[in-house]
Amino acid sequence: MASGINDNYPAQGNATTESVRQNFNIAKTEITNLQAALAGVLLNMPYLPLAGAAMTGPLTLVGPPALDLEPATKAYVDAVQAALTALTDTVTALDARVTALETPSP
Numbered sequence: 001m002a003s004g005i006n007d008n009y010p011a012q013g014n015a016t017t018e019s020v021r022q023n024f025n026i027a028k029t030e031i032t033n034l035q036a037a038l039a040g041v042l043l044n045m046p047y048l049p050l051a052g053a054a055m056t057g058p059l060t061l062v063g064p065p066a067l068d069l070e071p072a073t074k075a076y077v078d079a080v081q082a083a084l085t086a087l088t089d090t091v092t093a094l095d096a097r098v099t100a101l102e103t104p105s106p
Contacts, residue, residue, distance in 0.1 A: 064076045
């Protein structure tokens with residue numbers, strides 16, 4: 001975009017109030033137009049801006065988390081929960097068997 005600001009003011013000497021006002025108004029209009037254009041671009045970006053946006057719809061993750069702060073899928077959490085439940089059941093059963101072996105016979 002070419003600017004409409006006249007950089008020839010002042011060509012020599014002092015700028016007039018009118019020439020400064022004209023350049024200011026042109027600059028203001030150009031900045032407003034650029035901000036509007038930028039807002040349109042930001043709304044159509046293929047990624048989230050760092051602030052001021054919201055995600056809607058499904059989010060597909062590439063796999064299970066590898067680091068502490070990575071997200072986990074529902075399937076991953078369900079599988080971990082099932083494994084923990086099975087492990088708890090096994091420990092409970094082994095504890096019952098140990099208790100039975102330690103109990104003296106009458």
